[in-house]
Amino acid sequence: MTGEKKNKGLARAAEIYQSRDKRARELKADGKKVFGYFCCYPPVELMTALDILPFRIMGDMDEPITVADAYLPTIMCIFYRSCFDIAKKGRYDFFDGFIGAHACDGAERVSHIWRYYIKSPCSFFLDIPHTSHSAAIDFFKVQLNYFKETLEEFMGKKTSPERLKEAVSLHNRQRALVRDLYDLRKSDPPLITGSETLQVLISLMCVPVEEGNTILEEVIEEVKERKELPEKKACRLLIWGSLIDNTAFTDLIESSGLNVVIEDTAIGTRPFWHDVELTEDPMDGLALHYLKEFRCPRTFRETGPSYREDLESRFGYLKEFVKDWNVNGAYLNIIRNCDIHGYEVPAVRDYLEGLGLPVLVIEQDYSTAALEPLRTRFQAFAESIG
Amino acid sequence: MFFAGLDIGSTITKIVIKTEDEIWTSVIRPTGAEHRRLAHKLMEEALQKANLTFGQLDYIIATGYGRINVPFADRQVTEISCHMRGINWFFPGVKTIIDIGGQDCKGIKVNNGKLVNFVMNDKCAAGTGRFLEVISEALGVKVEEIGDISLRSTNPAKISSLCTVFAEQEALLRLSEGVSIEDILAGIHRGIATRIYSMVERINIEKEVALTGGGVKNVGLRKALEERIGFPAVVPPEPLITGALGAALFAQEYVGRIDKKELETRKKERRLEAVTFFGEGPTRGQNG
Known part of the structure; x- marks a missing residue:
């Protein structure tokens, strides 16, 4: 592992950018759990606290969408269609968990379809209100606790407020x-x-x-x-x-x-x-x-x-x-x-x-x-x- | 001094050579699939017509869809800026320009001779010269004639689709229903005018409006557009060359910004050679 990490700074970033899943797959081989998540709303802190690697799901502008159209309407967000397309083609087959999210309607619909067609050992859908008044924040906190409990159950351990x-x-x-x-x-x-x-x-x-x-x-x-x-x-x-x-x-x-x-x-x-x-x-x-x-x-x-x-x-x-x-x-x-x-x-x-x-x-x-x-x-x- | 503008469009290539004050000469030829590579030959033709040598050109700007990798151009400027500059030279009071080209259609806003906003059609042939070509082929008439024919219509047909492929089908369907070619063409022109209007209206059509590009040579489309806009528009004497003219005007402006020595070096480096394509090597004439 240490031999692999020769590059530093910008060169290292470019290397990870080019082969985005390489490090995640290495860590997985060493026993680390890797969870893919949609958008920037699922708190990465919860995953880090439970020793899970949070991996942001992205699409691929270089890959023509050829599989996803059988599952998703073509009039929806092309980014999420692409995410699903490359996932169906196996690009994200190393995920131990999938965290869908109601970030936008596209993400929400794809989350459910993803959970149905791409099986991960663990999956969770994070419900996120579209307003930010106090009742919505209370509701969201409950959802975050569900999220935490799901991760804890899967990992077989509890996290602490300190961690x-x-x-x-x-x-x-x-x-x-x-x-x-x-x-x-x-x-x-x-x-x-x-x-x-x-x-x-x-x-x-x-x-x-x-x-x-x-x-x-x-x-x-x-x-x-x-x-x-x-x-x-x-x-x-x-x-x-x-x-x-x-x-x-x-x-x-x-x-x-x-x-x-x-x-x-x-x-x-x-x-x-x-x-x-x-x-x-x-x-x-x-x-x-x-x-x-x-x-x-x-x-x-x-x-x-x-x-x-x-x-x-x-x-x-x-x-x-x-x-x-x-x-x-x-x-x-x-x-x-x-x-x-x-x-x-x-x-x-x-x-x-x-x-x-x-x-x-x-x-x-x-x-x-x-x-x-x-x-x-x-x-x-x-x-x-x- | 002599300044040249070369506008390599998707369908037609245009060259304008001008002096400080006037258009010296212009050449208009089809671009064709392979002819972009022959743009240098066209420049030779323009020079011959103008009775000039290549070395006499002080600055050359390439514009249009084929503007990149022109080894004999000093710089490239987009056709959006060039149309704006060309029209501004003819009609300084124009605030909105509608350019109907071979493969795209643009709306351009001008304020005090400066480009302030623009809009372009997106991956769709409706509202372009190509659309008119497809329809005229389907109806078996020459594209140069469809404008005049449409003016004879008394009852323009309703054409619901402006997707090039479906509009063609729809035109043929109307034909089989016995609708006259005049009425079909008038309906088609109305439909295109509406589409162009709604696109350009996104940047707010303000008087005075100029129409340019090959599409404006079609009197039927011009009339339909003016009806849709609600007032007459101005059209330059040769609507095909406004981009090349604008490029020549920019050439004139850039010459003023560089010193004589640099200009001479640039002129020596220039080669009247074939235009290359992306990734084919020489990249002179790129911005910067």
Whole structure:
């Protein structure tokens, strides 16, 4: 095992990004249990506390969907269709457990179908309310306790509040390191590209939190010392949307005259931007964090008394991103048929344009084969800024 | 000084050579499946027509779908920016541009000569020149004539589908029902106009509107679009060359930004050779 871990920092992240399941399979061979989970809502802290490796389920933009269409309608989210497609083809056959989640309707439907057709020794569906008022948080806490009990039963051991707090601290450390990494993108040019950042973030979602933290520490040190900087470009881009999980996409954007400096996405700032509060009962902190602090349009937020105040309360955090990362253009990335992000586009666009930013919206097909026609759009957008 | 714009479209390749003040010459030829590789030959033809040598061109910009990997271009700019610039040269007051090309259709917003927003059709031939070609083939008339024929319609047919394949079937079905070609074509043009309108309306159609691209040569489509928009639009004297003209205008602008020495070096490095395709080697003319 030690012989395998020669690469450090960015090279190690790139290696994990390329073969995402390699480390998980190695650990499994050593007796570790690996659980696949949907989206960023199932608390990874609970899995870490029970010595389970949480493994984020992603799709594959390089793999044409050929099997999933027999099980899922083609008018739903292509990302989740792809997740299911590659799972049916055996890509995730090493999971000891599957954690479905009601993150969005696509994830919810696929969760049930997944449990039916892809058998894992353990499976759990996490019910997540779509509002964040106190009754919803109470309900969610109950769900999280069910989740914990399911894991405990499967592992044949109990976790303790102390062990859970340790896991929370480890993951909070990861969140703080990711925020430190994002700080290195504030300069112009950013010290690290969008594609490199994506590789690092994805690698974190495929290895134990301690290993991820080591990678982050190494990457931060490496990037700070770096002599050859990314090319300076006219546009400093904020990406908003569900997610991008393939560097072919960020490479396309960054070769079209745009530097990606921050991503408000589910493989971007969202899982890392707030720490979980260390409450007396750690489950309280987890429930609050995932339902209230977590910023994703899948959770409805209380509206303000006017449209403007409403926008401010829902998207005010984007103003900070724009200011601190010196953003001068925004790209709203919609994976085709993603309802929750699609419905939000007019409001987010309005808010960002109100901040003086040009906004590019693309509904894309989650396929590397369909990327090249988007080049003209990104280039024209860069030209309109530069 | 001479500035050249080369617009390699999916269907037609256009070249404009201009001086500081006027269009010196222009050439329009089909692109074809293999002809993109012959863009340099077309440049030779343009030079011959203009009575110029390659070395006399001070700056060359490539645009259009085939703009990448043009070894004799100094830079590439997207056709969205180039159409905007070309139209702005003809009609400085235009705020909305609708470009109907061979394989795509675009809406472009302009403000004070600057590109502010754009929208493009997505993986669908409806509202493009290709759609018109398919329909004219199905009805057995020449694509150049369908516009005029449609103007003779008194009762435009209802065409429900604008998927190219299904619209073709539907047109043939109407034909078998005894509907006249005039009425079918008028119905088709109305349908396309509605589709283009609703796409461009997403970026807010503001007066004045310019129509450009090969599709506008079709008077039936132009009329249907103007009816849908609700007011007349302006059309440049040759709607095919606005992209190439815009590229030549950008060439003129970029020359002003670089010093003479660098310009001379660039001119020496340029090779009037075949355009290569993705992953085929030379990548001169890329941005940056």
